[in-house]
Amino acid sequence: MSEHDDIAGADIDDMFDTDADPQPVCRVCGALVAATDVYRRAHWDWHEASNGA
Numbered sequence: 341m342s343e344h345d346d347i348a349g350a351d352i353d354d355m356f357d358t359d360a361d362p363q364p365v366c367r368v369c370g371a372l373v374a375a376t377d378v379y380r381r382a383h384w385d386w387h388e389a390s391n392g393a
Contacts, residue, residue: 353383 353364356364356373363372373383 352380355384356380362393 355367357367358364361373364380365371366373366387368387371383374377
């Protein structure tokens, strides 16, 4: 794992309200996102894309 991955991982965790039940909620758009890292990373990538919110 590179240093860049560590930084992105920390940022991804901050992006979601994990106190919400039953799934994390995106603090940017309010979407419910599956709790697995794969879905949280995909949602992060969507926001980072040029056509994302």
